[in-house]
Ligand SMILES: Cc1cc2nc3c(=O)[nH]c(=O)nc-3n(C[C@H](O)[C@H](O)[C@H](O)COP(=O)(O)OP(=O)(O)OC[C@H]3O[C@@H](n4cnc5c(N)ncnc54)[C@H](O)[C@@H]3O)c2cc1C
Ligand code: SF4
């Protein structure tokens with residue numbers, strides 16, 4: 001298979017404008033006749049559904065929660081980037097583009113990233129107009145802060161709840177279209193299959209999570225905006241419901257899966273406290289602006305933080321990366337923390353933690369200033385750990401946070417299945433091998449408000465559609481597939497709970513496909529995960545029936561897909577014989593232990609093609625070229 | 638420590654429900670309340686309990702998505718200041734505690750199963766007018782309108798509502814006033830919200846009254862349990878806007894050509 005990325009050529013600054021100009025437009029009178037399915041109501045999905053509703057398309061939007069307002073985007077804390085240069089500190093679209101390509105360790109498409117930076121400025125305008133209460137200065141203008149790895153202040157924020165406020169803005173726009181009758185919202189529905197007819201995506205099959213009914217929906221276009229798959233590690237900062245099912249089932253119906261092994265481990269999360277742990281909580285990276293990270297100089301030093309004198313503390317990020325200090329990119333900060341703990345210098349009972357210390361900034365700025373900046377985060381930390389960070393340093397440890405991989409899409413966000421689009425965290429694009437802080441919200445909204453509505457319109461205007469409805473045999477086949485899977489899970493021998501499988505998968509992934517990976521470990525993990533899959537289908541314990549509200553059943557389907565994905569992630573990590581961004585192969589490092597890229601052989605996107613049940617996927621490569629930002633070894637020293 | 642739970646079990650909206658008693662031994666003080674329920678559920682699954690695991694709604698487990706929520710000993714979210722159930726930790730309980738768990742009780746929130754209820758009425762209230770009518774692409778520059786920091790902060794205070802429904806559950810009248818007023822106050826404090834301000838209050842309050850919520854008699858239980866600190870002042874603002882909107886009694890210009 002050949003991948004056609006539909007990347008425009010010529011001057012990068014006009015590529016998107018020219019692409020839009022070349023697009024076919026749908027006649028306003030015909031828009032209503034086109035039906036669009038949007039699966040997902042996070043930033044990407046809600047923004048896309050609302051905007052396409054406004055444009056006049058006949059939209060159906062789906063989510064598995066009870067309301068679109070609860071999508072996982074709600075949990076984003078820190079902020080959203082935009083190249084507004086309101087602070088006059090030298091920012092520009094080109095600089096945001098440059099930082100994102102470099103931050104992604106040269107594994108993203110330049111054209112996509114430039115477009116993202118270009119659109120970033122419109123996003124802020126749109127959100128302000130909707131009434132998103134971004135932080136402001138006394139003079140009434142918008143505030144900015146600098147955020148993980150950036151040397152300019154381009155991050156817009158709403159206290160520590162930026163994702164919540166952006167999502168509520170998109171949700172309100174969506175509700176407005178629902179009221180106007182242009183969008184039909186189908187909440188508590190889980191998409192379980194994609195339906196292709198004559199080579200085009202023409203609908204989906206869902207389970208109604210309240211009644212258990214299997215429901216089919218037909219349309220001219222299907223848009224997936226179903227979020228990331230960090231929960232393949234069981235413990236992550238993602239919401240408990242986040243999963244890969246929608247994109248995985250689309251993968252099985254022909255959509256290639258891009259860069260599955262590119263995952264981001266966030267350096268500042270609250271450490272694990274026990275076996276019962278169900279998820280990990282992020283402490284926003286903005287804390288690194290005022291907190292200093294350290295561990296004891298000597299291994300095995302079990303004294304209390306307060307009893308360790310300055311001379312026996314190692315502020316290791318400041319030591320190793322003097323130019324960026326505590327603000328180095330996430331992948332680098334995470335690996336450094338792991339290194340300290342592996343050396344036996346970790347803190348806390350488990351030894352898997354490092355200190356994030358505010359005592360100096362509290363002294364310098366006063367506790368009130370720190371409270372104003374981070375009050376809600378400090379409260380949250382206290383609530384979870386029972387420790388007061390105004391008095392004791394926080395303990396933090398890296399945790400899985402974001403997945404750069406996802407369905408492969410071309411420049412117009414279309415997957416390898418015609419008529420199937422993919423937006424937001426669910427697609428693979430834009431962040432390469434490492435995402436910069438505050439760039440996921442930007443990407444989700446760029447995709448949803450601005451890019452997808454244009455590209456979907458172009459597809460609709462340039463494609464011929466046969467009328468189809470849900471009585472078509474392809475829908476019946478997909479329904480039978482879904483019902484069959486449900487039956488198998490309900491009828492298995494019920495020896496082990498879904499959660500116990502999920503925990504085991506998570507441990508394997510964290511151990512062998514986490515912050516550091518090597519050939520031996522990955523091969524071992526693949527064998528174990530494939531065995532886990534067999535065992536799952538044999539002996540999973542799912543109580544009740546398929547015809548009722550059944551959370552165990554919902555979860556079982558998700559874990560089944562995560563297990564298969566886990567195996568593919570390890571295969572992808574094994575095939576990529578280099579280190580880049582969040583993908584760190586121990587065999588490929590510089591003498592100082594930094595990631596060693598291999599641009600000659602690995603400057604490509606790995607896109608995996610489904611070859612059938614129990615067969616290994618095959619690898620298709622999309623070569624990457626860099627005309628503007630010359631690949632260089634990232635250096636934050 | 639050992640905790641005894643009395644949990645409301647109800648198979649679906651139409652089935653009769655009943656309280657059931659369960660023991661959870663070995664509860665760690667560092668567990669969250671929902672992690673304690675996870676442990677119970679694993680145990681019920683292993684024992685093949687006839688009622689199956691306890692159904693409760695949850696997602697982010699960080700106190701922000703608004704999915705979780707039920708009554709703990711008669712108090713919505715368990716009664717710790719600014720804390721949702723998912724953020725409540727077992728260190729606030731003692732060995733041997735007997736704890737009663739019930740779903741939100743309100744006619745407008747039918748029980749779906751066990752501790753899970755249907756809060757779709759909240760979405761319908763927002764749909765009736767809880768937004769600024771601005772379509773994608775038509776926005777001026779973000780700094781075109783300066784907004785007083787105080788107004789922006791007041792808007793944010795109200796915008797923090799997570800739509801959990803605790804206010805309704807705590808209210809003896811099952812009123813949705815705190816929730817509805819939070820959105821009216823969020824947008825009402827911002828210049829962007831002014832053009833539709835009165836109309837919005839009118840539409841949202843009318844929608845609230847059309848759902849099965851009770852009316853507000855200023856008891857204040859809602860404010861006491863709200864995990865996001867939404868204040869009764871917002872209800873006062875809503876009532877003022879609603880009164881002004883009704884007083885003006887003119888056909889709302891927004892309705893002409895809307896939709
Ligand atoms: C704790 C945390 C903090 C973060 N902070 C930041 C930050 O400060 N800045 C930043 O830029 N990024 C941040 N991120 C990342 C960012 O929040 C996410 O990448 C982004 O919000 C994803 O948005 P989305 O629209 O792609 O997906 P989501 O918001 O995850 O939405 C997915 C949607 O798909 C639906 N769905 C999924 N599967 C199905 C299915 N099978 N059937 C039907 N519906 C389905 C869900 O119901 C949901 O509506 C953070 C992430 C986390 C975890
Ligand atoms: S007002 Fe408070 S209690 Fe009511 S829904 Fe909003 S956050 Fe929950």
Ligand code: FES
Pocket residue numbers: 694695696697698699700701702703704705706721722723724
């Ligand atoms: S689970 Fe999200 S607020 Fe409790």
